[in-house]
Amino acid sequence: MSSFPFVYLASQSPRRQQLLEQMGVAYQLLLPDESEDAEALEVVLSCESPKAYVQRVTLLKLAAAVQRMKLRGLPLAPVLCADTTVALGRTIYGKPDNAAHAQRMLSDLSGQSHRVLTSVAVGTVRKQAQALSISNVRFAPMTSQQIKRYVASGEPMGKAGAYAVQGRASVHIEHISGSYSGIMGLPMYETAQLLRDFGFKV
Numbered sequence: 195m196s197s198f199p200f201v202y203l204a205s206q207s208p209r210r211q212q213l214l215e216q217m218g219v220a221y222q223l224l225l226p227d228e229s230e231d232a233e234a235l236e237v238v239l240s241c242e243s244p245k246a247y248v249q250r251v252t253l254l255k256l257a258a259a260v261q262r263m264k265l266r267g268l269p270l271a272p273v274l275c276a277d278t279t280v281a282l283g284r285t286i287y288g289k290p291d292n293a294a295h296a297q298r299m300l301s302d303l304s305g306q307s308h309r310v311l312t313s314v315a316v317g318t319v320r321k322q323a324q325a326l327s328i329s330n331v332r333f334a335p336m337t338s339q340q341i342k343r344y345v346a347s348g349e350p351m352g353k354a355g356a357y358a359v360q361g362r363a364s365v366h367i368e369h370i371s372g373s374y375s376g377i378m379g380l381p382m383y384e385t386a387q388l389l390r391d392f393g394f395k396v
Contacts (some may be wrong), residue, residue, distance in 0.1 A: 197393055201316070202273040204259035205379075209360070210276060213380040217396055219389060224259050224273060232258075236277070236288060244281035244311055249326060252277040252313040260317055270318065272392045278312040278379045280355025287355045296345045296356040297338075303355065305335035307369075310355070312376045316388040323388050327381035329372025331359070336366055 202224035203214060214221050226232045235254045238247055255275040263273060280287040282302060290296035307330055315324040336344075344363065350356035357363035359370075359377045375382040386396040 198271045200271055201389065201392075201394070202259065202263060202268075202271055204255060204262075204273055204275045207276075207379050209358075209378045210380045213375055213378065213382060213385075214274075217382060217386060217389075219394060219396060221274070222271075224262060224268070226258070226262065230258065230262070238286055238288070242286075243284060244279055244286050244309065245326065245328075247286055248277050248279045248311045248313045249324065251279075252315045252324065253322070256315040256317045256322060260319060264319070272316050272318050272389075274314070274316050274385070274389075276312060276314045276380050276385075278310065278354045278377075280308055280310055282306060282308045289352055289354060290350055290356045293345050293351075296350040297341050299356040300333075300336065300341045300344065300350070301338070303333050303357075304341070304366075305333060307332040308355070310359075310372070310377045312373075312379060312381055314381060314385050314388060316385075316392055318392070321392075323391055325381070325384035325388055327373045327376035327384050329370065329374075329377050331367060331371075331377060332369040334366050334368045340366070 200220040203221040204224045259273045287299050310329045312327045349361045373381040389396050
């Protein structure tokens with residue numbers, strides 16, 4: 195049995211919370227406060243590959259969350275962080291800035307196969323481990339009207355690549371190869387392996 199009764203989840207994503215619950219893992223949220231600039235951690239470096247980007251950002255999030263746990267004087271427990279990015283070739287598609295940006299992203303992805311990369315990291319003050327899930331998704335060709343209707347639903351906002359695989363976007367997805375939960379934002383197989391390394395019975 196794990197010496198820790200729960201894991202801290204340093205993510206506001208309801209999908210990641212749902213997937214941890216599905217795994218039967220007890221968690222507590224460990225979210226940044228107003229003094230932290232969480233968005234600044236997601237800035238893409240010049241010439242950075244999607245793989246290097248998503249792994250680097252996840253470790254930055256983990257370091258910030260572990261520090262947050264210490265500063266708040268919280269009970270020590272492993273912290274789980276994840277980051278998801280969509281990539282078409284070497285072009286990184288993060289969260290859209292606005293509706294027009296979401297429309298441009300979806301126009302680029304329409305009729306194309308792209309990669310969804312989700313990096314997961316679990317760590318304590320003394321130890322950390324990381325895993326990467328890479329999946330492929332193919333969108334059917336979408337008309338501009340279909341894209342506008344989808345963007346008008348509000349679903350693309352706050353989502354890497356401007357879509358949610360488990361939502362309305364699914365009607366436009368022709369093919370998926372890889373981890374469905376990874377595309378959602380938390381690859382369950384890789385996450386379970388990491389948590390077992392920290393003593394959790396998953």
